[in-house]
Amino acid sequence: MSITSDVIRGHTEPIILSHLIEGDSYGYQINKEIMEKTNNLYELKEATLYSAFRRLEESGLILSYWGDENVGARRRYYAITDKGRKAYQEYKKDWENAKDIIDKLLNNREGSSNE
Amino acid sequence: MSITSDVIRGHTEPIILSHLIEGDSYGYQINKEIMEKTNNLYELKEATLYSAFRRLEESGLILSYWGDENVGARRRYYAITDKGRKAYQEYKKDWENAKDIIDKLLNNREGSSNE
DNA sequence: CGTAGATACCTCGCCTGTCAAGGTATATAT
């Protein structure tokens, strides 16, 4: 039910970027927001989340800094870069494309509306 | 461009099932039809295809038999089973669901049309 | 006859993203 690891594969990074476009945030927060947004249908696992952060930072799509909270646990904040914004737009186009392709391949005798 | 391995992951099996619903077929043919259907935007790689066949047969979603061609290379035909048809319907539902979830997570400030 | 290309099948081993399981530290409440 909800959504499988295989189907989510490759979407973790754009999902994170999409959240960071709305403003800097940190891991725990992003994770909670995803769960809320999907009514608990999808939960990004922590290990997945943090490995995605690492990849995103290594490729320059995000950057990170420690928050200056003086109460509670420390937070590492992430911010999206210009490169990240561009990549996000690309991702979105790719996704629209991929949806069409998969729809076409999954639904026999459909999408053949114009030929 | 076109579609990445990560995004296609998990869709290979339902794509094959979708083709077999229209009638028995064999690897090479299925591969060609996929390319034609997507205008060469997506090509199922042979190694991917045959490993998917194996998984599908092992789990009883398809079965195979050798064609009785007496000219040309031999063909191994595949047929979808009842279990396969059910699995395909499940896959399609899951896919509709996954699309919604990913869309929601990818597009900020959208899909919030009714709340 | 050789060799090129299309048809048709298959296997091996690498790569990469996900995730279960474990760990650390701080603050609050009982």
Added chain:
DNA sequence: ATATATACCTTGACAGGCGAGGTATCTACG
């Protein structure tokens, strides 16, 4: 003290996709 929530992180296993390689048949060309 002990539990719970917040907040971070690492390690190693697993699985699916795929590059690279292989086999065999038939046709076409020079």
